[in-house]
Amino acid sequence: FRPKVLAGRKVVLTAGPTFEAIDPVRGITNSSSGKMGYALARACRQAGAEVVLVSGPVALAAPLGVQRVGVHSALQMRAAVFDALPGADVFIGVAAVADYRPAQAAEHKIKKSGDVLQLSLTPNPDILAEVAALPQAPFCVGFAAESRDLDAYATGKRTAKRLPLLVGNLVQDGLGGDDNEVVLYDDNGRHALGRAAKGELAARIVDHLAALLERRGPS
């Protein structure tokens, strides 16, 4: 049983991949199980928060007491996040949002031919950066999954997106599995949490963010 460090707070999270349609049966996506985002949503709920989980397509059940909004594309995810945002104290972007989407999804299934097929891709909005740039921004937490140079990339992303807290992990450590190894980056530096089950890490991340939120004062 854990203390209710987020009692009275509203938390909005994104989790899972996004799916960007090419045609009615095909699309571009990222490899993401959603396990870390769902574990965090559960941990926030257990810490007493009201929780809205905006989720891309994953094979996971919504944690008890968490309001889940299912989406497919990055544009749908962004719209659902902005719908859920009023009154939010915390926004946690865990989703592996596709960086690009097909410029135009074909209305009908694209037929196979022997020719080269060119896809034109257009950049997706950065949901987390947009939320963090709002004048009355909630406390924003980002995730960085990297395959190398974690400290440099994670610190760079935290600065670029203006985030008080960023959680970094090396993808070979965590992708798809039940364990992960993460490092927290905030204004005080770097805090390695070591290897643990995603549920346990989620609880430690929540404790850390609640302490930072407390220090920041009432929103």
Ligand code: C5P
């Ligand atoms: O993709 P990137 O490494 O920049 O993602 C870092 C953080 O930004 C993650 O928390 C991710 O959920 C968020 N993000 C987002 N919208 C995007 C890309 C990333 O919210 N289009």
